[in-house]
Amino acid sequence: MKFCFRPHKHLTKFLLFFIATGICNNTYGQLGIVASNVVPRGDMGRLFNKANTVGLYYGQNEAYDAIKIRVGFLYTNLSVRKDTVPVYQVNSSNSNPLIVPGYLAEYRFYMLYFYTDVSLRLWRYNNFSLYAGIGLDAGTSHNEFNSGYEHVSNDTVSNNYNIAGLRINSSIEYRVNAQLDIFAESTFNSLSTTDKSNKLSHYTFGIGLGYHIKKRDE
């Protein structure tokens, strides 16, 4: 099966964009990397296993780090939980047979989205800070699978969808020094395709590093 969605090409462009933005930025910006475990929920959780991913972000802190604003992206490739999914089709009510059995197989799924969020510091103790925030996600997803219904059809289906939704996040951060933070974060992303046909809700649990381009005041 040939897949027409080539995320690695897009990832290279994003990486270069973020690095360039960080270097050119004159304010207290930071570049960060987050290694996350993506945990599908809802209908997505029925089909897909958890997966690990790495994302990049560009952030800007305000009010002595009391407010964090981030723009980042996440790409994930999820594997299916069941090799063959037993689906069925319903014919019109006066048809016989009414129920036509079928299958979904060889399911592959990719998701790439940008996010932006604003987090507020809720608590601070020495170099530890607790943040919570909300934000938006927008991007694209791609799925490909083989599908067939008994005595009716066998097809290879390929779809690209625009996706968008809300996110909430919480993180606990440790300030290592004037330029480096490490943090652990969790997010919940409630995304759906823009035609409302699919919901792509998932958690992420990650650890990350944030590098401040300019040294902060100690």
Added chain:
Amino acid sequence: MNRTLIACLLVIVFLFSTCKKVEKDVNNYYPKVKTISATKLPDGTVRVTGQIVSGGSTPIKYAGFCMDTKPNPDMQQNQVLATNITEDTFTYIYSNFDAFKKYYFRAWVANTNGYAIDSDVSADKITLDISLVPCQLNIGILSLTDTNTIIEAFSYVAPVNPASSDFNAYTKNHNIYFRFGRVPFSGIFHTTDADYPDNSSVMIMVDGNRAAAGANVYVRQISSTIIELTICQITYKLNVGGIDRAFTLNTKFWSPG
């Protein structure tokens, strides 16, 4: 700040309210079913029973059976929806079997996420129990009664026409025409006055006069090509000399014969 926190909490509640629990075992999303039995009934029908072992993560939407003369029939073969569902058990009654063939039945169920189907159970030698026929008649005899009784022997009975499920039976002076809803094998069919009977019905005309609806015709398969029909006390009206007279029909014969 308080308003911000309240807004955050509302968003959190909204997002979590749209979240469905993820099953640890992916197979728990899909239903499980068992084909329990195929029980032969005295009237030549078979009651098939299935059991919902597990409904999966969403309610069962459809439950039914499939049937064929080959083992492990496809889900679409003679597919029916269950007519009787009680808790986790569902049944359907199939009818009109060839007594010289073996039949295989499978139960299936479907919920929102997918379907499940179990292995088959079988039944053979499915035929009408002769003790259900309420009248004992001599074979090959036609009896018509109003004030008097006319008894004649059949001179010819045509074979059932598979294309149209009908045939004629002739005595010296009378003719009975049968139109079944489908090719009859074994079972109890009900008379109808409809021009095109359904699968469990038969339209009968005696000398061109339609027999009353609601009576029983008992069909029993004698061999792979011969069926035995018994009619007990079926009435029909005949206009004789401008007067409507009610006749009662009793007969037992073989088709073809």
